[in-house]
Amino acid sequence: MAKQLEDNLHFEDRFNRKFYYLRLSVTDVCNFKCTYCLPDGYHPTEKKKPSFLTLDEIQRVTGAFAECGTTKVRITGGEPSLRRDFTDIIRTVASQPGITKVATTTNGYRMAKHVKSWKKAGLTHINVSVDSLDPKMFHQITGENMFHQVMSGIDAAFDAGFEQVKINTVLLKDLNSQELPKFLDWIKTRPIQLRFIELMQTGEMDDMFNNHHLSGVSIRNHLIGNGWILKIKSNNDGPAQVFCHPDYVGEIGLIMPYEKDFCQSCNRLRVSAKGKLHLCLFGEHGVDLRDLLAENGQRAELIGRIQGGLQQKAVGHFLDEGNSGMTPHLASIGG
Template sequence: MRELQDRFGRSFPYLRLSITDACNFKCEYCLPNGYHPDGKPRFMTLDEIRRVLHAFSTVGMRKVRITGGEPTLRKDFEEVLQLAANTPGVDTIATTTNGYRLAEHARAWHQAGLSQVNVSVDSLDPANFQRITGDSRFDLVMKGIDAALNEGYRKVKINVVLLKGLNGGELPLFLDYIKHQPVDLRFIELMETGLHHDYFQAHHLPGTVIQAQLERQGWQLDPRGPDDGPALNYSHPDYAGRIGLIMPYAKDFCASCNRLRVSAIGKLHLCLFTEAGIELRDLLGSDDQQEELIARLHAALGQKHQTHYLHEGDAGATPHLASIGG
């Protein structure tokens, strides 16, 4: 079966699959007022998720990241992991989580097939963590990271959204943390979304600020691997952990794009910041519709743009990152 490829020669072995847009944290940059159901169609069933996974694996998907919202809020999260693990061709199963259930379930999820976990930790200061996330369970989240490391996950990453005036000065804290911890820190530049223009204006901190500090301290840019996405990864011989920078406003950020997104209500998103989604759910009701589903995926890739337009102030149709899985 022909692999997915767009007009610009980019292939897409990586699927970010959202299974819910609900979240129990209230991060200022995403859902500051908490999650409120909008009354629209509910999230995909396990059978629908299985059909999405099978279709994408047939056209070259090798890595799937289960996202949300907070994906572990779904009671069948472990079953979703098992579905992914049983999908032919998939060799990497990852998730992005706020980590509140990780300490309790790290072993079971690993046994179900989860091999990589990204935990959102926007501050290593408990009070500041609570200010940013609206949640006081900092210690529980950090215990979850320890549990994943002890369990032997292939990769454990910490996601940090850079926020001017909130955590922009915490680089020394994070560096101390990864001195002896084999964790990848990922500093993510705040991205403007439809509902958060004022917040973006107040708190956007260019990733180049952190990049310059790292380079002054001897951090070296790692060679890019064949399946690497847009992140720039840095290593230092004195540190057990690495640092990744995700800077979506940088020139040529989209040149190495290798991922597609499917929302929790079954829409394909070619970019985090473009169209309102291409409907797939009408083709997820039966195994007999797989060929038609795959044909729609190929047709959709013809619509993918070469780049997003964030640098022009156009955040597209995304209201907030929880709506399609970040």
Template sequence: MQQLQDRFGRRFHYLRLSITDACNFKCEYCLPNGYQPQGKPRHLAADELGRVMAAFSECGTRKIRITGGEPTLRKDFEQIVELAANTRHIDTVATTTNGYRLAECAADWQRAGLQQINVSVDSLDPQAFARITGDSRFDLVLKGIDRALELDYRKVKMNAVLLKEHNGKQLPQFLNYIRDRQVDIRFIELMETGLHHDYFKQHHLPGQQIQQQLLQQGWQLDARDRDAGPALNYSHPDYAGRIGLIMPYAKDFCASCNRLRVSSTGKLHLCLFTEAGIELRDLLGSDQQQPELIARLHSALHGKHETHYLHDGDSGATPHLASIGG
């Protein structure tokens, strides 16, 4: 088995697999006008998704994160989780969700093989949450997180996009939340996308500002695992949870890249912010095409750039994060 590797020696063992670009929330920084499909969506069917997973697993992938849009909108979400969990060599199955179905379905998903859950919660203030997401189900989302903790999922994380005008001063609320909960909060620096230049200018908050506050309050940077991604994780002896920072504008952010993305329409994306995608769908019709599919994956890695170009104001071909799964 030859592991996927690019020209810069980076190895890729983590697949973010989008199963839909649809979402039922209207987050300001992603889909402020709600989901608006361009024609009739042609999302990969479950058997096609299974072939993507199998090919990546034969190339060294060990973790699959099922993403969207909102992945749990798909009626066959549980079946897709089970497919991932039963794929040879895959030892971690995760998802990122807005959490609206979590309280009801967490146990069923766990039985299907889901081990890790990231829930998008951009504010712990119900009114701010509603302003950011266009949805008022704040209490239901938090109930879902509590349910996942009760079920002892391997990891439960909360994702919060840093937004200067909405949550930039809410670090104390987030810290209070994880004082007695084993939840990792990931603060994600707002990234500029093709449709949101003005929003980015108004709301961008550098992650270093949160980093400085954490250090001043005694938080310590955790040692990085060998296969760790770009997040910097911080711990504090007085807190059950941890804080993670994802700062894509920081120096050398891309040096530890270990993930690839496949969109819900079957395109391989080597970076969240570069090319329009490399077609895979023509090789997903049968199991007999797997050798050719694997060869295409290896060939595609030769074209991966050393870094994104966000620093230059170039967000590539990504219109919004829901389009290829964030």
């Protein structure tokens, strides 16, 4: 009976995977034009002004997830800091009982000015997208000449008291794939977890994928051959395989979605900026939750709908079979 009660406190799918981690998108707008995501910049899909989740709706959906075992919420976009109420969003999420990690993923352009207030509001972890340590290549990949602003923002995060900053680098053949030595030198004395993310195929990016996809296996082999050690994950960690080395302050993470059994340990769900539950970054229309976020008192129905949707979650994303699902680009549901 005790075991049954414990299970009832967690969202769980048909494959006995429990979900401790929510990726919550708060906008699909972005001000960068990254070649692997929005090479032509952000264009709204509707003529009218988009209606993204309000603070009240964010409070209700994160409260429901927290009640069912979620301990980590990552606030994503688009670029989440484009929301004028971004600091209030952090404070709202951090105030939910049971949420112990409040993270965000940002392109970093507003960090230098605002990261201290984000931390004060309750942000505990921060990821910054840095696809090259060469300013010209950074400009070429992101479409924006903001390398030095982003670097200043990372310094500001450490000054604000973050003990570690995670850096997301999309691995791109013939663009940044030769920069491993430079990246390793950068993290040798800095508490940075550098995460190389394999380029993922989406509906609008077939040519980009075919030209620039590179497996992370070669980097993993290099790390293991040079004394790097795989760390053990906690139950609300993301999908990265994280390696540490006694001679380095920093760490290396590898996210390799094309590897066999990548989805076996899936522990995260996604809610889009317009209130849809997405069971995977790739694959389906989503489950609309917004009608149950309009007012208090609907938490039981909201939890029931999420749990019901979870029973449709597939065993994996089938990327390795060339099926990129219905996701047009990574900004559309928060990456």
